[in-house]
Amino acid sequence: MHGERATMNWTSDIVFPSDGDLTESYARIGARLDGESDARAWRDAFGAWDGVRRTWHSWANLTRLRYTQDTRREEFRDAQRALDRRTPGYTALDTAMKQRFLASDARPVLEDELGAQAFALWGADVATFDAVIADDLVRESKLTRAYTELLATAEVDFAGGKFSLGALGVYLQDPDRETRHAAERARWAAFAERRERLDATFDELVKLRDGMARKLGLASYTELGYRRMHRVDYGPADVARYRDEVARVIVPFAHELVRGFGAHAGLDRVCFWDESTLGVAGRVAPRGDRAWIVARTREAFAAMDPKLGEFADMLVERELLDVDNRPGKALGAYCTSFPTRSVPFVFANFNGSRADVRTLMHEFGHAFQNWSSRDKVAIDYLTPTYETAEIHSMALEYLTWPEMERFFGDDASAYRREHLLDAMLFWPYGVAVDHFQHLVYAHPSASPEERHEMWREMERRYLPWRDYGDLAHPAAGGLWQEKRHIFVAPFYYIDYTLALCCALQFWQRAESDREATLDAYLKLCARGGEAPFRELVRSAGLRVPFEAGALEDVVKAARTAF
Numbered sequence: 001m002h003g004e005r006a007t008m009n010w011t012s013d014i015v016f017p018s019d020g021d022l023t024e025s026y027a028r029i030g031a032r033l034d035g036e037s038d039a040r041a042w043r044d045a046f047g048a049w050d051g052v053r054r055t056w057h058s059w060a061n062l063t064r065l066r067y068t069q070d071t072r073r074e075e076f077r078d079a080q081r082a083l084d085r086r087t088p089g090y091t092a093l094d095t096a097m098k099q100r101f102l103a104s105d106a107r108p109v110l111e112d113e114l115g116a117q118a119f120a121l122w123g124a125d126v127a128t129f130d131a132v133i134a135d136d137l138v139r140e141s142k143l144t145r146a147y148t149e150l151l152a153t154a155e156v157d158f159a160g161g162k163f164s165l166g167a168l169g170v171y172l173q174d175p176d177r178e179t180r181h182a183a184e185r186a187r188w189a190a191f192a193e194r195r196e197r198l199d200a201t202f203d204e205l206v207k208l209r210d211g212m213a214r215k216l217g218l219a220s221y222t223e224l225g226y227r228r229m230h231r232v233d234y235g236p237a238d239v240a241r242y243r244d245e246v247a248r249v250i251v252p253f254a255h256e257l258v259r260g261f262g263a264h265a266g267l268d269r270v271c272f273w274d275e276s277t278l279g280v281a282g283r284v285a286p287r288g289d290r291a292w293i294v295a296r297t298r299e300a301f302a303a304m305d306p307k308l309g310e311f312a313d314m315l316v317e318r319e320l321l322d323v324d325n326r327p328g329k330a331l332g333a334y335c336t337s338f339p340t341r342s343v344p345f346v347f348a349n350f351n352g353s354r355a356d357v358r359t360l361m362h363e364f365g366h367a368f369q370n371w372s373s374r375d376k377v378a379i380d381y382l383t384p385t386y387e388t389a390e391i392h393s394m395a396l397e398y399l400t401w402p403e404m405e406r407f408f409g410d411d412a413s414a415y416r417r418e419h420l421l422d423a424m425l426f427w428p429y430g431v432a433v434d435h436f437q438h439l440v441y442a443h444p445s446a447s448p449e450e451r452h453e454m455w456r457e458m459e460r461r462y463l464p465w466r467d468y469g470d471l472a473h474p475a476a477g478g479l480w481q482e483k484r485h486i487f488v489a490p491f492y493y494i495d496y497t498l499a500l501c502c503a504l505q506f507w508q509r510a511e512s513d514r515e516a517t518l519d520a521y522l523k524l525c526a527r528g529g530e531a532p533f534r535e536l537v538r539s540a541g542l543r544v545p546f547e548a549g550a551l552e553d554v555v556k557a558a559r560t561a562f
């Protein structure tokens with residue numbers, strides 16, 4: 001399942017469109033639309049355009065995948081650099097086409113046939129691009145790559161050996177308190193060593209993004225960031241109200257859980273390195289290696305639903321996953337897809353901890369949704385906007401709860417308890433990451449010092465139990481530097497918490513009616529991204545997290561489950 005071998009058999013027809021071919025394809029489609037008023041002709045041209053976009057995205061996603069599989073390999077780095085360099089050119093062509101479709105007389109007919117959501121998404125896209133920011137976009141990619149590489153290549157001294165930050169992860173959850181503490185000390189020493197480079201990279205990113213927003217005639221990066229995130233049915237004011245609700249409803253509950261579980265574990269002081277193991281005593285880890293976990297996953301999915309089973313078989317048999325942890329491989333986990341082949345791909349870094357199972361359930365949720373939506377009429381609908389996409393992944397983490405005995409044996413209930421506790425502690429953290437970014441982009445000229453202070457302010461508000469002990473770097477406000485999204489995908493984080501609120505509703509409903517809930521889940525996955533967040537959530541019979549009372553219900557259910 002090593003990436004290189006895995007990508008051999010199904011990537012053979014993923015082609016590398018030359019700049020000339022791309023320009024010509026767009027010109028040809030554009031020529032078909034000149035002076036055209038017949039909706040049929042527009043619909044046909046749309047099909048051709050959609051095909052070009054699928055070709056581009058298949059190549060782009062494959063390039064990104066290979067680069068993250070080995071950030072040190074020159075050939076992959078070159079391809080990634082070429083992608084970064086060429087993306088603004090592609091975006092310019094694509095944006096111009098979106099503008100034509102948005103302005104078309106045939107639009108009402110096309111909206112009937114394709115759905116209005118594609119037009120809403122294109123509307124957001126055309127507001128986020130202009131040739132005047134093309135060079136800035138290349139620079140932005142370069143800076144985010146610098147962040148990825150700085151952390152992917154970090155070697156941490158720990159327990160007499162050298163570890164990547166990814167490989168260190170398992171020790172952060174070790175049952176032995178001193179081991180966890182030492183692992184955190186090693187990890188944060190690595191960040192402290194890189195602090196200045198991280199600060200400088202972020203400082204340049206913030207100023208660059210703020211500058212792009214202004215060049216596009218927007219007041220701040222926040223406005224641009226929301227559009228880049230395709231938020232077509234809610235804005236910063238909705239999110240700010242929601243954050244207040246989290247502070248009011250979730251934060252006290254989470255604080256109470258930290259105190260309660262800390263006392264139960266006999267801790268007089270719950271330190272940062274204790275939080276990851278609060279819900280479990282001893283080592284709760286999958287009882288087999290990578291291949292074993294994957295085999296159990298196939299069984300679990302087959303037991304849940306034939307569609308899920310068929311999907312897991314397909315993914316494994318076609319080797320559409322790379323979960324090995326290797327030096328030079330980028331950190332984290334994600335799901336990508338190849339629209340010309342109608343298949344997803346799962347990327348992860350297994351380290352032998354229980355997080356491997358949860359990560360796999362999560363990424364399989366994304367992959368399953370993508371697979372379920374593969375026949376959608378527009379590439380725009382293959383995946384929904386991020387906050388909705390995270391519902392599919394996070395809900396599957398909970399819907400697979402009854403299958404956890406396969407992975408953890410008698411420790412399955414400890415796994416579930418820890419999972420729920422982790423969700424409650426994550427929620428305020430996720431909101432803190434979001435609020436922090438709103439502060440950062442509202443004050444783009446703040447100094448790195450001031451940014452670290454902003455983060456501390458967020459911790460006081462959302463994570464009041466936080467105790468870093470002798471971890472100097474996070475104690476001084478440096479924790480946010482490990483959060484990849486803050487550098488690479490601005491404003492992508494509140495999404496996890498919005499999705500969590502919806503995923504927990506699926507969990508709550510499955511407790512009383514598993515069959516109907518699974519059915520609703522499969523239906524939601526099949527809708528892909530054909531509608532905006534609120535509409536998709538409501539169509540699955542869930543409450544939109546912005547609505548009053550949504551959080552209280554979830555807390556009530558969680559309280560009885562502990």
Ligand SMILES: [Zn+2]
Pocket residue numbers: 362366389390393
């Ligand atoms: Zn996800």
